[in-house]
Each structure stands twice: as C-alpha cells, then as structure tokens.
Amino acid sequence: MKSWGHLEEVAGRLSAISRSQFQSVFEKFEWPESLPSDCYWMSPELTSCYDTPVWDRLSEPEQIRLTQAESVNFFSLNVHLIRGLIGEVSDRIYTTRYPGLSDFFHDFIREENEHMWFFATFCQSYGGKVYPTRGFDGAAPAAHESVRDLMVFGRILIAEELCDVYNARMANDERLPLVAQRINAVHHEEESRHIAFGRQLMTALHDEAREQADPSELEAAGRYLARYISVCLRSFYNPSAYVDAALPEPLSIRGEVLRHPSRAAFHQSVMERTLKFFDRIGLPGRESIAW
C-alpha cells in the first residue's frame, strides 16, 4: 500500500528534524519559585465554565483561581495521556508490524517523556499535585489488527490534536506567566511533528482496514472514537479543580455548565480540525459524538 511506504518516509524526515533540534528539556525552561496569584494561568476563554452563567456569577478573584486550578488540571490531563501513549507506542516499537518506524518511535517516546516531565513539574511546583485520572485504563476492543491499531492511534491523535488547540492558543497569551506560555509554546511546536505523523499513520491504517477488515468493524471503530472524543472533552471538567479554586457549590458546577449549549458549541469548535481530517480519510462515526 502506497500510504505505508509514505509513512516511513515521513517518519524519517520528522526524526531527522527532532534530532537536529535537540536541546535538553532541563535547559528549556526557567522555573520561578512561585507564580503570581493575581493573574490568569490559563486563558479564561479556554476554561470549562467560560461563556456560561456559572462564569458570569464568579467574582474576578474566583475566575482567576479557576484559571489557575484548570491550568494544573489541563497539564495533569497531558501527563496521563502521555503515560498511556508511551505504553502503546513502546508495545509496538520492535514488532514486525511496524518495521522502519522503530527510530521514529524512539524519538517520539523521548519527546513525550520530556513533555510529561515539564507538565508534571508545573503541576507539582505550582499546584502542589498532579490531578489523578478520573477513570482507569482499558484495552481497545478486540478487532482485526488494523482496526485495533486504528482505535489506539486514533485515540492518541484525538488527544494530541485537542490539547494542541489549547497549547496553540496559550503559547502567546501574554496574560499568562512566562513559564506557562513557554510550556504551551514548546509543546505546540513539538506536537506538530507527532500530529503530522499521526495523521499519516491513521491514513495508512484506515487504508489497510478498508482492504482487510470487515466493514462493520470499521464502523464500530468510528463509534468507539466518537465516544472517546466525548470523554476527552469531559475530562476538562474536573470537580476537584472547582474545589481547589474554592468556587461555591463545586460539585454542581460540572452538571450545570455541561447542560449549557455554549459548551457543546465550544467542543465542536475545538474538535473541528480533527473531524475534518477524519471526514477526509472517510472514517465514520462523527454523527454519534455526544457533544
């Protein structure tokens, strides 16, 4: 298949760039002792309550505290997503199914390991913790290997593209502390390579699945990824963050904001780019996403 050959070529090129731009992650950031408590740490427009009556009810100090707790929540989500994807990629690093990609996978794991370190360092230094995940790991459902990998790498691509929308918007948001801007900027830059690879891989896997797997399996994979999108979007609504921001009635906030139509519209806007790509390769499932 043409798309597989092209994949190796793309991976080789991306690895070369990654190696030529290598700089130790320990030298990439200056970590202040503490961050100012009177400024946003995350763009307010990206917080889970924005554009809802909950946001309007909050005092300015409460809004600021929410951006701070949610910056730690967002970076914590990244930590857990990376843990999962390093596992999946290392499971495949020397399998016969992906010959020619081992070098790229090594670079990918190294970069993701570094990302996990800077995200976690921010969380622990300024938030005092990495928020735990609100679920537990599970394998993708049994299917033809092309379909199973389509689900696994589809999940990775969805998470990377979604977080990248946030990173890109915050990379130059001067309302945020420099270290927060810089983390978003560095991650946005390096993720552009992972996303380029992820899209190429998804195209190849989808071609393979269309040739070799049962069409009903492919449809089920589309619905599986649609459910994953809903779950990913909801992980930004963490009651523990509302508690830490000392918001009034923290346990009822998630339900209230998720019922507000502006949130569904926001979800659609941040997933738009990824869904357009899925449409382009012909992956089904978009209509079953619970926004």
Next chain:
Amino acid sequence: MQVSLERMENVLRPHCRLLNASEVLDFDASLVSLGVDSIEVVQLIIAIEDEFAVQIPPRLLTAETFATANTVLAAVGSLVSVSEDSAQEARS
C-alpha cells in the same frame, strides 16, 4: 438522600450499551458484558457524581468498584452516607 435501586438503574442504563430497553438490568451481571467499557465508565463516573452530588475518590476508581451494578451501588451508598453524615455534622 438515599441510593434506591431505581435511581441507580436510571443512571446506569444509558451507559449499558449492550442492554436493550426491554431487558431487565441484572445487578449481578458484569458491567463490561453490558457494554460499559473503559470509555463508557468515565461517562458513568460523571453521571453518578452529578446525580448523587458526590465525588468518587481515586481509591474507588477501580475495576472492582465498577464490576457490577451491585458493586457500584455499594460504593456510592458508602459515599452518600458519608456525605450525609458530614452535612449533619455541619448542621449540628
């Protein structure tokens, strides 16, 4: 507040993707076999927390807690009675 079987079933049912509307929910059946996989369980956790106004602590976010409807009921029951106790303490 009480965790009645009916209320729990109302929360669980939409997440049991492999259970038809006409079928009885067996509280001892494995939730995985009813379609509550690792993705659906995240949605279920949110639905439970919102319905019962509790937060499920990380120690309870395990496959054992979400093994069957009955194990979920037991876990949520313990949280609801704890939050009732603390509300009562706050009142007295």
